[in-house]
Amino acid sequence: xxxxxxxxxxxxxxxxxxxxxxxxxxxxxxxxxxxxxxxxxxxxxxxxxxxxxxxxxxxxxxxxxxxxxxxxxxxxxxxxxxxxxxxxxxxxxxxxxxxxxxxxxxxxxxxxxxxxxxxxxxxxxxxxxxxxxxxxxxxxxxxxxxxxxxxxxxxxxxxxxxxxxxxxxxxxxxxxxxxxxxxxxxxxxxxxxxxxxxxxxxxxxxxxxxxxxxxxxxxxxxxxxxxxxxxxxxxxxxxxxxxxxxxxxxxx
Amino acid sequence: xxxxxxxxxxxxxxxxxxxxxxxxxxxxxxxxxxxxxxxxxxxxxxxxxxxxxxxxxxxxxxxxxxxxxxxxxxxxxxxxxxxxxxxxxxxxxxxxxxxxxxxxxxxxxxxxxxxxxxxxxxxxxxxxxxxxxxxxxxxxxxxxxxxxxxxxxxxxxxxxxxxxxxxxxxxxxxxxxxxxxxxxxxxxxxxxxxxxxxxxxxxxxxxxxxxxxxxxxxxxxxxxxxxxxxxxxxxxxxxxxxxxxxxxxxxxxxxxxxxxxxxxxxxxxxxxxxxxxxxxxxxxxxxxxxxxxxxxxxxxxxxxxxxxxxxxxxxxxxxxxxxxxxxxxxxxxxxxxxxxxxxxxxxxxxxxxxxxxxxxxxxxxxxxxxxxxxxxxxxxxxxxxxxxxxxxxxxxxxxxxxxxxxxx
Numbered sequence: 221x222x223x224x225x226x227x228x229x230x231x232x233x234x235x236x237x238x239x240x241x242x243x244x245x246x247x248x249x250x251x252x253x254x255x256x257x258x259x260x261x262x263x264x265x266x267x268x269x270x271x272x273x274x275x276x277x278x279x280x281x282x283x284x285x286x287x288x289x290x291x292x293x294x295x296x297x298x299x300x301x302x303x304x305x306x307x308x309x310x311x312x313x314x315x316x317x318x319x320x321x322x323x324x325x326x327x328x329x330x331x332x333x334x335x336x337x338x339x340x341x342x343x344x345x346x347x348x349x350x351x352x353x354x355x356x357x358x359x360x361x362x363x364x365x366x367x368x369x370x371x372x373x374x375x376x377x378x379x380x381x382x383x384x385x386x387x388x389x390x391x392x393x394x395x396x397x398x399x400x401x402x403x404x405x406x407x408x409x410x411x412x413x414x415x416x417x418x419x420x421x422x423x424x425x426x427x428x429x430x431x432x433x434x435x436x437x438x439x440x441x442x443x444x445x446x447x448x449x450x451x452x453x454x455x456x457x458x459x460x461x462x463x464x465x466x467x468x469x470x471x472x
Numbered sequence: 473x474x475x476x477x478x479x480x481x482x483x484x485x486x487x488x489x490x491x492x493x494x495x496x497x498x499x500x501x502x503x504x505x506x507x508x509x510x511x512x513x514x515x516x517x518x519x520x521x522x523x524x525x526x527x528x529x530x531x532x533x534x535x536x537x538x539x540x541x542x543x544x545x546x547x548x549x550x551x552x553x554x555x556x557x558x559x560x561x562x563x564x565x566x567x568x569x570x571x572x573x574x575x576x577x578x579x580x581x582x583x584x585x586x587x588x589x590x591x592x593x594x595x596x597x598x599x600x601x602x603x604x605x606x607x608x609x610x611x612x613x614x615x616x617x618x619x620x621x622x623x624x625x626x627x628x629x630x631x632x633x634x635x636x637x638x639x640x641x642x643x644x645x646x647x648x649x650x651x652x653x654x655x656x657x658x659x660x661x662x663x664x665x666x667x668x669x670x671x672x673x674x675x676x677x678x679x680x681x682x683x684x685x686x687x688x689x690x691x692x693x694x695x696x697x698x699x700x701x702x703x704x705x706x707x708x709x710x711x712x713x714x715x716x717x718x719x720x721x722x723x724x725x726x727x728x729x730x731x732x733x734x735x736x737x738x739x740x741x742x743x744x745x746x747x748x749x750x751x752x753x754x755x756x757x758x759x760x761x762x763x764x765x766x767x768x769x770x771x772x773x774x775x776x777x778x779x780x781x782x783x784x785x786x787x788x789x790x791x792x793x794x795x796x797x798x799x800x801x802x803x804x805x806x807x808x809x810x811x812x813x814x815x816x817x818x819x820x821x822x823x824x825x826x827x828x829x830x831x832x833x834x835x836x837x838x839x840x841x842x843x844x845x846x847x848x849x850x851x852x853x854x855x856x857x858x859x860x861x862x863x864x865x866x867x868x869x870x871x872x873x874x875x876x877x878x879x880x
Binding site for chain 1: 595599607610632676678683684688742755759762818819830
C-alpha cells in the first residue's frame with residue numbers, strides 16, 4: 221500500500237510515471253528499477269569482448285519446480301531476453317542455487333564461484349532464509365559485505381536481489397529489516413539492488429498479478445518469473461549502459 | 473510526557489476531576505494513559521501489513537516508532553506504582569509485585585504464541601503456490617514441535633511481531649534492584665543504565681535466540697528507555713523541568729523532528745531522494761538505523777518528540793478530559809490486555825484481508841474495527857475492575873499499588 225500511495229504521490233509531484241520494462245503486465249516504474257550505481261565491468265567486457273557471463277547465486281526462490289521449471293525460471297528468461305536485446309553479444313547465464321542457505325552460507329562459496337565460472341556479473345539473490353530464521357541483521361550485513369567484497373576482488377560486478385513479496389506470509393516473515401540492510405550494503409558498495417520485494421508489491425497493487433492466489437500449477441509462477449527476468453535484463457542494460465535493441469523490436 | 477509529572481497541580485487537577493469521567497485524584501498523569509493508548513493503536517496499525525491506514529503512524533515520519541513510547545511510559549508507570557510500594561512496604565513486597573506482573577505478561581505472551589501457532593498451522597495446510605515454495609520454510613519449525621515449543625516457553629523462539637512482551641518481561645525481572653537504586657541515587661542508576669547501553673553496543677551484548685541469532689529488541693540496549701522513564705517518574709522530570717521549558721530545547725527538538733521527516737521522506741517518496749541527495753559518507757554514518765539496539769538516532773527522536781509533547785500538552789490540558797480522547801486513555805489504562813488484543817487483531821485483520829479483500833475500503837474498515845474492539849474491550853475490563861472495586865476511579869483504601877500494579 222505504501223508503494224501505491226508513494227507512487228501516486230510521485231506521479232503527481234515528480235511526473236515520474238515512466239514505465240521501464242516491456243509489456244504492460246511487466247511494467248515497473250523507473251524509480252523502482254533503476255538507480256545510479258554502474259556495472260563497470262559489464263560495460264567493459266561487453267564493449268571489448270562481445271560476451272557476458274552471468275552467474276545467479278541464490279536459494280529456492282530463484283528456481284521453479286517440475287520438468288518445465290528450469291527453462292521458465294527467471295535466470296533462463298534473463299538469458300533469453302538479454303541475449304535477444306544485446307545481439308550480437310553472447311550472453312550466458314549459469315545458476316548456483318542451493319535451497320535453505322543463508323547469506324553467510326552463500327558468501328563462503330563466492331571465491332570458488334569466481335574461479336570456476338569467471339562471471340562478469342553475479343546476481344546474488346538472498347535474504348529470505350535469513351528473515352525466516354530471524355538471524356541477527358548485523359551478521360547478515362557482515363555476510364553480505366564479505367560476499368560482495370570477494371566478488372569484486374574476483375573481478376565480477378554484483379547485483380543484489382532481495383526477497384519476494386509474499387502477501388500471505390507477511391505477518392509471519394518480517395522481511396523489512398533484511399531488505400533495509402541489503403539496500404544499505406548496495407549503497408555502500410555502489411552496486412545495483414534489484415528490489416524484487418518492491419517490484420512484486422507494485423505488481424500486486426496494480427493488479428498485474430494476484431499474488432494471493434492458491435493453486436498447485438506453475439502458471440502464475442512462470443509468468444512472474446518471466447517478468448522478473450525481463451526486469452533484470454532492463455536493469456543490466458541500464459546500469460551497464462549497454463547498447464541494446466529496444467524491447468519492442470527484440471521480438472518481446 | 474516528561475515534565476511536571478511528579479509535581480501535579482493539585483487544585484487544577486481536582487477541579488478537572490469533578491468534571492471529568494477519567495481524571496483520578498490519585499496523581500495519575502492522564503497524558504501517560506493517553507499516549508500509551510495512542511501507542512497501542514499505532515502498534516496495532518503497524519502490525520497489519522499492507523495497510524494504508526498505517527501511513528498515519530509516526531514511524532513513517534522519523535526514526536522512532538510507537539515501541540519507544542510504549543517502553544518509556546511503561547518504565548515511567550512501573551516506577552510510579554512500584555516506587556510507592558517500595559517506599560511504603562519495602563523491597564521484598566514491591567519486588568514480589570513486580571515479579572508477579574512479569575509472570576502475567578509471560579502468560580499473555582504464551583497465549584499469543586498459541587494463537588500464532590493456530591494461524592501458521594492453518595496456512596501450512598491451506599496455502600499452496602509454487603511461487604512461494606521457499607517462503608513455506610517458515611513452517612519448518614512445525615516439524616520439530618518438541619524443540620520449538622520448549623524454546624518458545626524459554627522466550628528464545630519468538631515469531632515475527634512478538635518481541636515486545638519478552639522485552640518487557642526481562643525489563644521487569646531486572647527492575648527491583650534498579651528501582652531500589654533509583655530511589656536512593658537516581659543519577660547513579662541512570663548513569664549505570666547508560667553505561668549498560670554503551671557496553672551493549674560496544675561489546676555486542678544481547679540475549680541469544682532460537683534457532684539462531686539474537687533478540688530483536690536487545691534488552692540491554694532498550695533498558696535505557698525503560699530506566700529513563702522510571703527516572704523521570706521519580707523526580708527526574710522535575711530536574712529536567714527548566715531545561716524542557718527553554719525555547720532552545722523546543723527549537724532543537726523541532727529541528728531534529730524536521731530532520732527526521734526529511735530523511736524518512738527519502739525512504740518512502742520516490743524521487744525525493746534525488747531532490748535531497750544525501751552524501752555517501754552521511755549515509756554510511758546513519759544507516760542502518762538499528763532498531764535491535766535502540767539506535768541513538770531513534771532514542772534522540774523519541775526524546776525530541778517527548779520534549780515537544782511535554783511543552784505543548786501540559787498535564788492540565790483540558791483536552792485530556794474530553795470525550796474524544798477518552799477511548800485512547802481507556803486503552804492506555806489497560807495496556808497489557810489491549811496490547812495483546814492488538815497483536816491478535818492485527819493477525820486476524822490480515823487474515824480477513826487475505827481471505828476477503830485487500831481493497832482500501834477493507835483496510836480502513838479493519839483498522840477502524842480493530843480500534844473499536846480495543847476500546848470496547850478496555851471499557852469492559854474497566855467495568856469488571858469496578859465490580860471488583862479496583863477500577864482506576866475507585867481505588868481500594870488499603871493499598872493502591874495493585875491497581876496501578878496491574879497497569880504498570
